[in-house]
Amino acid sequence: MAPLLAPADLEPGQVVVDYGCGPGGLALELARCTGPSGHVHGVDLNADFVGMARQALADAGFAAFTTVHHATDDRIPLDDAQADRLVCKNVMEYVPDVAATLAEFRRVVRPGGIVHIIDSDWGMLVVEPLGATRLRELMDAASLAFRTPHIGRILYSEMKRAGFSDVSVAIRAGADTEGRMLPVLQHVAQFAEVSGKFEQKRVDAILTEVRQSIAEGACLMTLPQFMVTGRA
Ligand SMILES: C[S@@+](CC[C@H](N)C(=O)[O-])C[C@H]1O[C@@H](n2cnc3c(N)ncnc32)[C@H](O)[C@@H]1O
Structure with missing residues (x-):
């Protein structure tokens, strides 16, 4: 996690x-960075996840300097300029209005504070043995899983347009030859089926082929992570 968070320049005492x-x-990792002299505010739309995050932070002994908010819309339940840092990992692909969410990030982070966003770009997913054409068909059919499946490539310009300064971008990609990303592919494939564009047997055949390739030690998967960082 440390390389993904490095651009956020996290320090003890920060909000x-x-x-x-x-x-x-991630909130656990952030709480380790801020320590009890700082504060971590988790925010999520999903009530179950809010409960799980509260429990995880309490179990780690971090309850006193962490708060997990259940948001009911895209507004962050914090005052203007209340935070030193905002970190957002694998969320922007789901928000209904990227520009409005970035404006909300700017509102809650103090001037000079850092917003650090980590997200993927599903158009850059590689799953061999599927090849480019079949994978693109699958991803097109699964596109209802995301609001903005190609968020990675547009985050840099969106951050600039939103008025952040010192915007930088870095891209990290690992090579998965052991099938660690199979659950991600299975999740996406479910959406291809739900969309009605892929029959169940076609999805099953694809997943069987990938599993077989993993078993043979021939599978390669990668999904680059875009890390875009700017100052409010
Ligand atoms: C793929 S998970 C990522 C969770 C976590 N950031 C991580 O990297 O492990 C996406 C999370 O974003 C939340 N989410 C989606 N849209 C949101 C929104 N508009 N406001 C707040 N949370 C949202 C979902 O409920 C879910 O918990």
């Missing part, structure tokens, strides 16, 4: 927002 905190894995 940090984890937007779209999910079950709390």
Whole structure:
């Protein structure tokens, strides 16, 4: 996690927002960075994840300097300029209005504070043995899984347009030859089926082919992560 978070320049004592905190894995890491002299605010739309994140932070002994907010819309329940940092990982692909969400990030982070966004770009997914054409067909059919499946490539310009300064972008990609990303592919494939564009047997055949390739040690998967960082 450390290389993904390095551009956020996290330090003890900071107030940090984890937007779209999910079950709390990243919030735990952020709380370790801020320590009890700082504060981590998790925010999520999903009530189950909010409960899980609260529990994970409490179990780690971090309850006193963390708060997990259940957001009911895209507004962050914090005052203007309340945070030193805002970190957002694998969430922007789902928000209904990217520009409005970035404006909200600018509102809650103090001037000079840092917004650090980590997200993928599903148009850059590689799953061999599927080849480019079949994978593109699958991803097109699964596009209802995301609001903005190609968020990675547009985040840099969107951050600039939103008025952030010192905007930088870095891209990290790992090579998965062991099938660690199979659950991600299975999740996406479910959406291809739900869309009605792919029959179940076609999805099953694709997943069987990928599993076989993993078993043979021939599979390669990668999904680059875009890290875009700017100052409010
Ligand atoms: C793929 S998960 C990522 C969770 C976490 N950030 C991580 O990297 O492990 C996406 C999360 O974003 C949340 N989410 C989606 N849209 C949101 C929104 N508009 N506001 C807040 N949270 C949102 C979902 O409920 C989910 O917990």
